[in-house]
Amino acid sequence: MSLAINFFEKYLPTIIVQTFKFGKFSYIGKKFFISYFEVPKSWFRHFYICATLYSMIMMYLVINKYILNKPVPEIFSYIFDIVTTPNRTPTISATTAVLALVLLCLQIWRRLYETVYVSVFSDTKINIIHYFVGILHYIGALTAIVVEAQGFADLSLKYKKTFSITDIGLRQIMGVVIFFWAWYNQYKTAVILANLRKDNNGNVVSYNYKLPVGYLFDTLSSPHMFCEMLIYLALNLILWGHTIWPYIFLWVFCNQCETALLNHWWYKSTFKVYPKKRKAYLPFIL
Structure with a gap:
């Protein structure tokens, strides 16, 4: 889609260009009904509000599993099986999962701080599709780290079951x-x-x-x-x-x-x- 916009924009239907472009380089010209499905660019901060809440859930799960040595709650195992299928094998250790999750959480929490206390948003708009993709991105990224970790997928003798800094x-x-x-x-x-x-x-x-x-x-x-x-x-x-x-x-x-x-x-x-x-x-x- 990016290549199409960059090289063939004038041949594309207006509704596609209008949906794809946003902010200061949004489509200029006669706009279609999709204009009614635009939200303020300042709603970017909603990405990080939702992601922060969800990241706390994921942090709880890994602490519960790797620090307190408790089983994964059945409701989360069920959800993960639906999202990624139950036929998963671990590809990362407990230590790697904790390290990556902590870093991604630090990124999300800092971005939340920025969007609330630092950034000054213009009065431009973003399409509702961009809005939901932004929210789903962080939920998906956080989930992806956990679902392939030792103990959240099937157990493997290749990886340790608990966090150990010596595994870094x-x-x-x-x-x-x-x-x-x-x-x-x-x-x-x-x-x-x-x-x-x-x-x-x-x-x-x-x-x-x-x-x-x-x-x-x-x-x-x-x-x-x-x-x-x-x-x-x-x-x-x-x-x-x-x-x-x-x-x-x-x-x-x-x-x-x-x-x-x-x-x-x-x-x-x-x-x-x-x-x-x-x-x-x-x-x-x-």
């Missing part, structure tokens, strides 16, 4: 380092973007779009999207061998790439003087 290897350590670099820098870029609409006292004075400069913005138009991709790449390293997670990483990579490209092209068409060396998504490459 070099690949996991590399993943953690990449994660926290991206985690911290994504927050910094969010602050820079928010400050474009605030005065020195932190009061919101404008909702207009301005050109961000400095820090990672000297290299990329959307460093926050690059950092999002790195966060999921880091989790992919930690969850190496996981069946579902590579697809989640691919989804995030493509989704963030397309949004970054649209963002980059919008910046270049809006601001006549734009840094020529600045890339859209991948430093020095794309």
